[in-house]
Amino acid sequence: MASNAVSVEKLKGRENFDVWKIAAKSYLVIRGLWDCFENELDAAATPVQIATDLKAKSELILLLETQNYSYIADALSAKSAWDSLTNAFEDTGLSRKVDLLKQLVELKLNECDSMEDYVNKMVMTSLKVKKAGLKIDDEVVASLMLAGLPADYKPLVMAVENSTKILTCDAVKTLLLQ
Structure with a gap:
């Protein structure tokens, strides 16, 4: 008999809120x-x-580590519980923005396990930057993705540079994952 169980990592706190929020909503x-x-x-x-x-x-409560129950204990509805968690863990302060932007700029392929890992970290970090309230252009993310490649990718970067196509994150992501 096939199982329809879906596994979602429980919300620990600020450290996994961004990823948890996507999985919980899904x-x-x-x-x-x-x-x-x-x-x-x-x-x-x-x-x-x-x-x-x-x-x-109740379903939402089951997606939380027990230390987070206090954030929703007084919530009278599902929406107010969700809003309480968002207010508690979605960090949009200046220091968070600076930290995320720094992570995005400093991310390098040689610090990742694979190209897939690198691309995923780059895309997820850029999404976190946007969610924190910074406006970051798709072309900038694509450029940073290319900038994080080691020197042996220079011919690929030059080919992209000489291309007449508009530089987009999706185009670079596709190119790198081929």
Whole structure:
């Protein structure tokens, strides 16, 4: 019998919030509960809507490490629980922005396990930078991806430079993963 179980790493705190948020949202969409996290329960909610919201909040609780229960203990709805976690762990302060930007600029292929690992870290870090509130152009991310390559990739970088195509992150990602 095939299992439909979906495994989501539990929320530890700020250190895994960005990745957890993506996985948790996907899980809750699969479970058909994401609407509860987008819309607050209406005062005229039916018993079925109230039960669905309670189920959604319960599913969310099961995706947390126990030390994080305090953040949602007083939440009356699934949406307010989600919002509490976002407010607690989504760091958009200046020091976070600077740290993420530094990580993006300093990321190098030779510090990663593979090209796939490098590309994934570059893309995820650029997404974190954007989510932290910094506007970063796709061409800049593509350029940084090329800049993090070692010297033996110089012919590839020169070929991209001499190309007439517009430099995009997706184009560079595809090229590097071929």
